[in-house]
Amino acid sequence: MKEIDSISTIKRENLDERNYFKTLLEEAYYHQMLTDNDMVNLQMQALQLLDERIYKYNGAGSSSIRKEIMEEISNSNSYTIGIYLKTFRNPDDAIKDMKEKGVEIAYQEGRKKIDKLLNVIRVMYMKVKENKLNIENDTYNDTLIGGIEGFLKIYNPDFKAQDIKITADYPLYNNLIGKLDGIEFIKEYLNSLYLENIFCKKFPEEKIKYLLYGYSHDYKELIINIFEIVLLETIGCKLVKRDIQDLIISTAELNEIYFMFKDKEKTKVKQKINSIYQEIRNELLLDNQELQKYIEKNFDYIVEIITTAVKHSTLDKVFITQKFIEN
Amino acid sequence: MENFYLQIISKRKQIEIANIKKCNEYISKYGLVLSDNQISNLLERRKETLKQTGRVEFREGTIDKLIKEFYDSLYINQENYAITLYELIEIFYEYKNETMDLITDDELIRFMKKSFDGVCQGDLEYLSGTVMYKMRENLLNGKPLDASEEEGEGYEGD
Numbered sequence: 001m002k003e004i005d006s007i008s009t010i011k012r013e014n015l016d017e018r019n020y021f022k023t024l025l026e027e028a029y030y031h032q033m034l035t036d037n038d039m040v041n042l043q044m045q046a047l048q049l050l051d052e053r054i055y056k057y058n059g060a061g062s063s064s065i066r067k068e069i070m071e072e073i074s075n076s077n078s079y080t081i082g083i084y085l086k087t088f089r090n091p092d093d094a095i096k097d098m099k100e101k102g103v104e105i106a107y108q109e110g111r112k113k114i115d116k117l118l119n120v121i122r123v124m125y126m127k128v129k130e131n132k133l134n135i136e137n138d139t140y141n142d143t144l145i146g147g148i149e150g151f152l153k154i155y156n157p158d159f160k161a162q163d164i165k166i167t168a169d170y171p172l173y174n175n176l177i178g179k180l181d182g183i184e185f186i187k188e189y190l191n192s193l194y195l196e197n198i199f200c201k202k203f204p205e206e207k208i209k210y211l212l213y214g215y216s217h218d219y220k221e222l223i224i225n226i227f228e229i230v231l232l233e234t235i236g237c238k239l240v241k242r243d244i245q246d247l248i249i250s251t252a253e254l255n256e257i258y259f260m261f262k263d264k265e266k267t268k269v270k271q272k273i274n275s276i277y278q279e280i281r282n283e284l285l286l287d288n289q290e291l292q293k294y295i296e297k298n299f300d301y302i303v304e305i306i307t308t309a310v311k312h313s314t315l316d317k318v319f320i321t322q323k324f325i326e327n
Numbered sequence: 328m329e330n331f332y333l334q335i336i337s338k339r340k341q342i343e344i345a346n347i348k349k350c351n352e353y354i355s356k357y358g359l360v361l362s363d364n365q366i367s368n369l370l371e372r373r374k375e376t377l378k379q380t381g382r383v384e385f386r387e388g389t390i391d392k393l394i395k396e397f398y399d400s401l402y403i404n405q406e407n408y409a410i411t412l413y414e415l416i417e418i419f420y421e422y423k424n425e426t427m428d429l430i431t432d433d434e435l436i437r438f439m440k441k442s443f444d445g446v447c448q449g450d451l452e453y454l455s456g457t458v459m460y461k462m463r464e465n466l467l468n469g470k471p472l473d474a475s476e477e478e479g480e481g482y483e484g485d
Contacts, residue, residue, distance in 0.1 A: 054385050061431025063386035064423060070383045 009033065010091035018181055020082030028095045032223045038099060045103035050074050057159050072160055077107060079162035079182055083117075084110035114157045117183045122152065124190045131197040134205055135212070137222045143170035144193065151186055171225045172196070174298050196227035202284045203230060207247040214248060214320040229320070231295065234284075234303065237318035238276045244283060251321045261310045269310075270303045339387055340370060346391045354398045358405055361394075365409040372413045373420075380420045389419065389432060396440045414451045415439065418459060420445025425463045430472075438462060438472050 009031045012284045016023040025042065028034040034042070053073050054065055081098075088094035098106050125148050132144055147166045154165050162182040172192045180188055200208060208230060212219040215229055230247065237244040239260065240253040249257075261269050277299070286292055309318045347366050354360070361369070369390055377384060393415050397403060403411055422435060430438075439454065442462075447454040464476045 051385055058428070059431075061433065062423070062428060063388050063432055064377070064382045064384040064420065066424065066428070067381045067383050070385075 008090040008092045010095070012091055015129065017179060017184075019078070020086055021078045024085055024091055024094060026240075027091070031113070032100070032166045033092065033095055037309055042098070042103060046077070049077055049103055053077055053159070064096055072163070076159050076161040076163075078158075080110035080114060081106045082110070083161075083184070087113065098258075111157065113181055114161060117187055118152075118155070118157070121183065121187055121190060124187070124194065125149075125152070125324060128190050128194050128197065131194060131201060133197060133200055133208065133226065135208060135226065137212070137224070137226065138221055139170045139223045140226060143168055148186070148190065155183070155186075157183070169223060171223060173225055173228045173231070174294065191290075195288070196225075198288060198291055199286070199295070200227055200230050203245065203247055206218050207245070211247050211320055214323045230319055233320055234280050235273060235276055235302070235306075238280055239272075244280060248322050249319055254315060254321050257319060258310060258315050260309070261306065264310075266303065266307050269307050270300075271301055273306065274299070328331060329396055343370060343387050343390065347389060347394065350391050350394045350398075354394065357398055357400055359403070359408050360405065361412075368409065369416065370411055373416050376417050376420045380424050382420055382423065390416065392432060392436055393419065396436050397443070400440065400444050400449070402443065411451065414455070418451070418455045421455070422459050422463065425459070429466055434472075442473070 010024065010027045010033070014023070014027055025034065025039070029039055050070070050073065053076075054070060057069070057073060058065055081103065085091075085094040085098065087109075088097065108260075128144065128148075133140070146166055147170075150166045151164055156163070156165075164182060164185055168177075168185075168189055172189065173196060174192055176185055176188055176192070208226065211229060211233055212226065215224070216222055233247050233249070234244045236249050236253070236257060237246055239257050240248060240249055242253065261272075262304075263273075277295070280286075281292065286295075297322075305318055306315075309315045344366055347361065347369070351360055373384070373390060390412070393412060397411070397415065419432075419435060423432075426435070429467060439459070442458045443449060443451075443454055446459055459476075462472045466474055
């Protein structure tokens with residue numbers, strides 16, 4: 001608790017999650033927590049570490065290496081050090097620790113942390129497979145089964161810790177691309193999938209399939225986020241006071257929503273959606289705090305989708321209406 | 328950071344020069360000597376080649392390994408000594424890339440020497456244009472490095 005309350009000179013929000021080590025050094029230098037000598041010393045240690053890691057990669061048989069491989073190893077080292085430095089809530093403490101113990105120790109600690117994260121990911125993967133939706137959507141199934149399994153097989157924490165080597169094609173409600181790398185990305189990706197599945201599992205799979213069919217007859221091949229479509233439809237149902245378990249609305253109800261928001265300002269729409277969401281949360285007994293945070297984190301995006309669709313009269317792309325299923 | 332790199336590079340350069348001079352002392356018995364200017368040119372050529380091939384040298388030793396391997400070649404004399412080394416440096420790094428780092432420095436240098444003295448009879452163009460290219464193909468196809476067109480035969484007929 002004391003650690004949380006202590007004030008840090010370096011603000012965590014000023015540090016780039018993807019270049020944590022580098023930006024931490026820059027911020028520490030800016031705030032005069034590191035002197036010129038400290039910087040040279042830490043850079044020398046980083047180079048020594050790089051030299052050792054390249055030697056391990058190449059073995060004794062080669063004295064040179066392709067530049068792009070050297071850069072990959074260097075990025076891997078920085079990433080691994082960053083993983084350790086992020087374990088300090090207070091960035092000032094991370095700098096203090098690195099100054100005292102050195103770059104090599106930070107790397108080793110980061111490497112140990114990656115091994116622990118790998119174990120966490122293996123457990124998470126089992127859980128995600130257990131709560132996976134039985135819905136035919138190629139990117140969903142391919143990413144969840146092939147993609148993550150591929151990652152676990154080929155991830156190289158020693159020399160390419162920042163690289164996930166797979167394409168996580170299935171898009172998430174909270175996009176992670178460009179925000180995280182390596183094992184942190186996979187962990188967050190799996191956790192997001194797990195939460196999205198928990199929410200979707202509150203509805204019968206047949207209803208979800210019917211909804212997706214209404215979204216597009218080709219939903220099996222489309223790159224879509226199932227959770228987002230389901231979440232929006234529950235909002236749609238609730239707006240017209242329909243049972244959210246129906247997970248579909250009629251065309252008349254769609255018009256009702258359109259007129260409900262037609263001349264409303266975005267803030268009013270937001271207020272309405274927010275109160276509707278509270279009702280949905282209570283009705284679905286969403287007691288999972290993490291899931292609540294996950295949904296609410298992107299709430300502005302949901303409001304934006306709805307207001308834009310009202311403006312352009314494309315609400316039928318947001319709230320799916322009943323369609324006749326062809327055989 | 329850049330200054331710091333320069334310091335390291337400069338330190339490594341001093342070590343390399345000292346190592347090459349040590350080779351000079353020994354190899355001069357065989358009538359081969361590199362002048363300070365030639366040593367400097369060798370290092371410059373290596374630097375250029377590394378740049379061209381997109382490689383980074385992180386341990387010293389390639390130039391003195393080449394010298395130690397090639398000094399006793401029948402096709403090298405004081406007149407062509409430095410020029411031959413310039414060419415060998417280029418061939419060496421080019422084929423470190425071409426062979427995708429699948430063979431060690433020592434294996435590559437030994438192969439170059441064996442071919443230079445054997446099938447190439449001192450012809451550097453033949454070495455770089457034909458023999459090394461064939462060696463690369465052999466390596467990537469899982470054959471012995473010196474396998475010729477006819478299966479099982481080496482360049483020199485063994």
